[in-house]
Amino acid sequence: MRRRGIALLAGCVVMLAAGCTAADSHPTPPPPLHPVPGAATAGDPYYPDDGNGGYDALDYHVDVGYDPANGKLDGDTTVTAKATQDLNRFSLDLRGLDVRGVDVEGKPATFTREKGVKLVVTPAEPLRSGSTFRVRVRYGGDPSATPHGGGSENGWQRSKDGGAYMVGEPHSAAFWYPVNETPRDKATFSVTAHVPDGWTVISNGREQGSSSAGGKTTTSWAEPNPIASYLTTIAIGKFTVDRMALPDGTPIVNAYAPESGGHGEPSIRLPEIIAFLAGKFGPYPQSAAGGIFLNEDIHFSLETQGRPTYAKWAELLTVVHETAHQWFGDSVSLNSWSDICLNECVASYAQWLWAEAKDNQNLDERYRTAVEIFGNSTDFWTSKLVDMGSGHEFQGVYGKGILAVHALRRKIGDDAFNRVLREWPDAHRHANASWAEFEALVGKASGQDLRAFFDDWFRGTKKPADENLYPGSLKG
Numbered sequence: 001m002r003r004r005g006i007a008l009l010a011g012c013v014v015m016l017a018a019g020c021t022a023a024d025s026h027p028t029p030p031p032p033l034h035p036v037p038g039a040a041t042a043g044d045p046y047y048p049d050d051g052n053g054g055y056d057a058l059d060y061h062v063d064v065g066y067d068p069a070n071g072k073l074d075g076d077t078t079v080t081a082k083a084t085q086d087l088n089r090f091s092l093d094l095r096g097l098d099v100r101g102v103d104v105e106g107k108p109a110t111f112t113r114e115k116g117v118k119l120v121v122t123p124a125e126p127l128r129s130g131s132t133f134r135v136r137v138r139y140g141g142d143p144s145a146t147p148h149g150g151g152s153e154n155g156w157q158r159s160k161d162g163g164a165y166m167v168g169e170p171h172s173a174a175f176w177y178p179v180n181e182t183p184r185d186k187a188t189f190s191v192t193a194h195v196p197d198g199w200t201v202i203s204n205g206r207e208q209g210s211s212s213a214g215g216k217t218t219t220s221w222a223e224p225n226p227i228a229s230y231l232t233t234i235a236i237g238k239f240t241v242d243r244m245a246l247p248d249g250t251p252i253v254n255a256y257a258p259e260s261g262g263h264g265e266p267s268i269r270l271p272e273i274i275a276f277l278a279g280k281f282g283p284y285p286q287s288a289a290g291g292i293f294l295n296e297d298i299h300f301s302l303e304t305q306g307r308p309t310y311a312k313w314a315e316l317l318t319v320v321h322e323t324a325h326q327w328f329g330d331s332v333s334l335n336s337w338s339d340i341c342l343n344e345c346v347a348s349y350a351q352w353l354w355a356e357a358k359d360n361q362n363l364d365e366r367y368r369t370a371v372e373i374f375g376n377s378t379d380f381w382t383s384k385l386v387d388m389g390s391g392h393e394f395q396g397v398y399g400k401g402i403l404a405v406h407a408l409r410r411k412i413g414d415d416a417f418n419r420v421l422r423e424w425p426d427a428h429r430h431a432n433a434s435w436a437e438f439e440a441l442v443g444k445a446s447g448q449d450l451r452a453f454f455d456d457w458f459r460g461t462k463k464p465a466d467e468n469l470y471p472g473s474l475k476g
């Protein structure tokens, strides 16, 4: 539009000499549209059905009613997005659930369901590249009936107290609202939930208030920071809720399911954990803190943004780990699932940093012992830490990943290592970044050529060579 306007003005300047007047100017017609369908993938080869193209999601407002008595969810979600191409059709991810209607910019749109995960929307009129548009989807059903796929515990789960909770990585949001399910498209997020009186709803970000009328309690939460879809959550339960604040006023909300037990110390020490990690990684990046402490024996806890979701077995070091993710994984999100080590290797190493500082642990001794224990097990070394292949993301990052980060620290020295831990979250705050960028930052901070080290530890499938296995003080 700007270029066209300049060309018109130049034409008029020429005409002015020949008697051009203001009356000769006409409104500039918009350029013709060339609408095509948006891609039905975000392009990550590990999960090609996840995410979509042709637009950039800016905000989600999820309005849900949920009745624990029958497990039915009634949803009304508005997605605000910006078209990144002229669009005559685009898709959102939504698993299961029946769609009752879709509006785009207030006008009814047609829609189809494809591949069990795509909600394909054809707006009444094509969307122009660069325009912001709102999609409203009304839907409902029993979300716990949707086949989980890609992780038996991903998705909408009924809880022991009769309520429900929602966790899953690499995808989970599409089990309860229409979404561009990819960490590459982070957006702001808010939820308003209506549940029968006596139930409590916990989600991400800050509480926006709660009210009761006609036997229903309505509660709203808002996450003002961009959030990757798998880090959004909702939990409906008979929670006991504790509210505190960090010294800077950041609200802490801890919610405990009945009989979740044993979580007192971890959550009471949360301000200390955040202060400790802020000393390593820079200022706490999230709008709120706390935790959702479930009474469930699921096999993982998850760093749901600002308010991790904890399995029943979670203990203090689990809280350290999930809190470290608030910088590594949540604020700085990966671009590709092959780069999961950016999240997990560092969050796992945070547990060692905590043990070193709080329990006076000698990490070199711990490292050498671990290498002795695992040294002759080829299984331990075969897992790649980057580019490990779909379905293998979590095999090596918690064990070999910790050793790799400690070896890296000894290889480059504490000055460079500490600089990396601070500069990474600062450089990519609330954005996305890649493993290649991480290697580049480490190279810059250390002034060393670390290609062979990274090949050995992160891309290799064998025990690293001695110079990489025992760098620096690990030699002794």
Ligand SMILES: [Zn+2]
Residues within 6 Å of the ligand: 321, 322, 325, 343, 344, 347, 348
């Ligand atoms: Zn983790």
